[in-house]
Amino acid sequence: xxxxxxxxxxxxxxxxxxxxxxxxxxxxxxxxxxxxGLSLEAxxxxxxxxxxxxxxxxxxxxxxxxxxxxxxxxxxxxxTFIILDCSVPERLGRDYQDLLTSKKVIxxxxxxxxxxxxxxxxxIDTAAAAVGEIIFDLLKLMQVSIPVETAINLYTxxxxxxxxxxxxxxxxxxxxxxxxxLEFGAPGAQINILLHEEKPKAALVLLREALHTLTMSxxxxxxxxxxxxxxLKNTGALDEHTEGLVNYCRSIRGVEVGLLFRExxxxxxxxxxxxKNIVDVNMLAVQFGGGGHAKAAGCILQGALREVQDKVxxxxxxxxxxxx
Amino acid sequence: xxxxxxxxxxxxxxxxxxxxxxxxxxxxxxxxxxxxGLSLEAxxxxxxxxxxxxxxxxxxxxxxxxxxxxxxxxxxxxxTFIILDCSVPERLGRDYQDLLTSKKVIxxxxxxxxxxxxxxxxxIDTAAAAVGEIIFDLLKLMQVSIPVETAINLYTxxxxxxxxxxxxxxxxxxxxxxxxxLEFGAPGAQINILLHEEKPKAALVLLREALHTLTMSxxxxxxxxxxxxxxLKNTGALDEHTEGLVNYCRSIRGVEVGLLFRExxxxxxxxxxxxKNIVDVNMLAVQFGGGGHAKAAGCILQGALREVQDKVxxxxxxxxxxxx
Numbered sequence: 001x002x003x004x005x006x007x008x009x010x011x012x013x014x015x016x017x018x019x020x021x022x023x024x025x026x027x028x029x030x031x032x033x034x035x036x037g038l039s040l041e042a043x044x045x046x047x048x049x050x051x052x053x054x055x056x057x058x059x060x061x062x063x064x065x066x067x068x069x070x071x072x073x074x075x076x077x078x079x080t081f082i083i084l085d086c087s088v089p090e091r092l093g094r095d096y097q098d099l100l101t102s103k104k105v106i107x108x109x110x111x112x113x114x115x116x117x118x119x120x121x122x123x124i125d126t127a128a129a130a131v132g133e134i135i136f137d138l139l140k141l142m143q144v145s146i147p148v149e150t151a152i153n154l155y156t157x158x159x160x161x162x163x164x165x166x167x168x169x170x171x172x173x174x175x176x177x178x179x180x181x182l183e184f185g186a187p188g189a190q191i192n193i194l195l196h197e198e199k200p201k202a203a204l205v206l207l208r209e210a211l212h213t214l215t216m217s218x219x220x221x222x223x224x225x226x227x228x229x230x231x232l233k234n235t236g237a238l239d240e241h242t243e244g245l246v247n248y249c250r251s252i253r254g255v256e257v258g259l260l261f262r263e264x265x266x267x268x269x270x271x272x273x274x275x276k277n278i279v280d281v282n283m284l285a286v287q288f289g290g291g292g293h294a295k296a297a298g299c300i301l302q303g304a305l306r307e308v309q310d311k312v313x314x315x316x317x318x319x320x321x322x323x324x
Numbered sequence: 325x326x327x328x329x330x331x332x333x334x335x336x337x338x339x340x341x342x343x344x345x346x347x348x349x350x351x352x353x354x355x356x357x358x359x360x361g362l363s364l365e366a367x368x369x370x371x372x373x374x375x376x377x378x379x380x381x382x383x384x385x386x387x388x389x390x391x392x393x394x395x396x397x398x399x400x401x402x403x404t405f406i407i408l409d410c411s412v413p414e415r416l417g418r419d420y421q422d423l424l425t426s427k428k429v430i431x432x433x434x435x436x437x438x439x440x441x442x443x444x445x446x447x448i449d450t451a452a453a454a455v456g457e458i459i460f461d462l463l464k465l466m467q468v469s470i471p472v473e474t475a476i477n478l479y480t481x482x483x484x485x486x487x488x489x490x491x492x493x494x495x496x497x498x499x500x501x502x503x504x505x506l507e508f509g510a511p512g513a514q515i516n517i518l519l520h521e522e523k524p525k526a527a528l529v530l531l532r533e534a535l536h537t538l539t540m541s542x543x544x545x546x547x548x549x550x551x552x553x554x555x556l557k558n559t560g561a562l563d564e565h566t567e568g569l570v571n572y573c574r575s576i577r578g579v580e581v582g583l584l585f586r587e588x589x590x591x592x593x594x595x596x597x598x599x600k601n602i603v604d605v606n607m608l609a610v611q612f613g614g615g616g617h618a619k620a621a622g623c624i625l626q627g628a629l630r631e632v633q634d635k636v637x638x639x640x641x642x643x644x645x646x647x648x
Binding site: 172176212 | 523
């Protein structure tokens, strides 16, 4: 595996750079792309930051986010293609996958386990709580200055991928990096308000309706909720307001696996999986063609809701050591 | 004001010590009392840790919590009385207030603004995110070793009083202390699971029912929910499961003040107040005989629910700059 010095050298050699994250961008993906992109631009590089999918409204406060291009791959000639926070080629989206076979220098920086993406340079640190941590280390190693805009992007990347420093990916180094980012001017409390306290009332109405669907397995170790397209329509909530709902399922005493079944198209369900202590939900998600981390993963299934729920909850119960 | 060196010296001179927190103990109060108490005991002091009110079930995992005596002041002779996290004599509870007029050495350590409690030694640091931060600094200054049990108590004190490091009381020093506490063995993720993910299903049913009461002021700046004794009875949830509900009110876009009206006796309501940016809810609570911090405070009112709500929401709307 490449080290960060090799990546820094490769970046210094490049002149024009396309940086992208993954489909359905989250805080770590967007914050990391923006922090790196704006810094490389300040170094005099030609930089384009992009990704296939729209940006959720809660991230609209990120400095530089108006520069992030969504949709098809942007036109232009780039000698280097940097991929952040993307565990498999599929998560690049179809257009961006085509770039993998181009003759560009490909730099892949990630913190997910798994096969990953083959690049000219690959830096995969599964011990990093967020790609934002790696970008922070890279910028410091490159002796790039960290303006407040970069600090905000990196703070957001780390706080979102650690569930406000609550997940077991958090290390002493996570907190020390955050201490530095606060000193570089990131207004931590204000960022948390923007991330968590700018919901429309509809998001709370959706939470209420989802809580009405709360269901426990007979063994009490698996718990799930459902969000249908009809619920979104009736409440006026958006897709992004389903974020975090799965954690309510996991939060019940005795529950080991929490699941959220979210209808994304009629008859198509995105399943979010979260585990508390022992179950590797990445392994569970992989069974259904998905993936993620040991404690947080996702997959997509088609079929009638009841069938999809039976299939996934049965495997989840088995994974907790129960009998289905 | 005393400094921590004077307090360390006073503690070294003492032989038998009573340490207490405040009524309705929270994570900062309990974690701080236990961390200090167990450390002083390891130094060879005779220590009793106590408080007037029962300990909420979520804190039963705290190391040493079985040693914490609740109810009337414990019998025994103490040369020193240490008070932690207690802003006014009333928050000691009636029995403990009597000790203030005794001839003991009184050491008062707190992070609340306000008149406070007069002690032989007073150390009030309003910049400390939690009393747990001050106790950590004191133990280090006293060169006391920090076993994992102490690290768990201090981590809990700090994580609870900062809302998982999200509030604006968090400083770079908060994160650096937490980094050290993780290195001393505090299992951060596990503590967060014990604090937030060991709820009975009834707590989520209560949340759902409370969300049914969600009400916005016409100006959209004040939002409130209600929990009645009947709701607690019907859902089977406990008083402690109302903790945090007020934050849902504050989390809506445009809301500046969130309120929770919680019936604690028939016709008696505890009001929790939270503000987002500008309103000092401590000032609001003081108007109704309560108190707290600028962004989080509480008060108790008697009367019919509608009257109590009209009174408090009118003042809250005025405080946001609106007209009632």
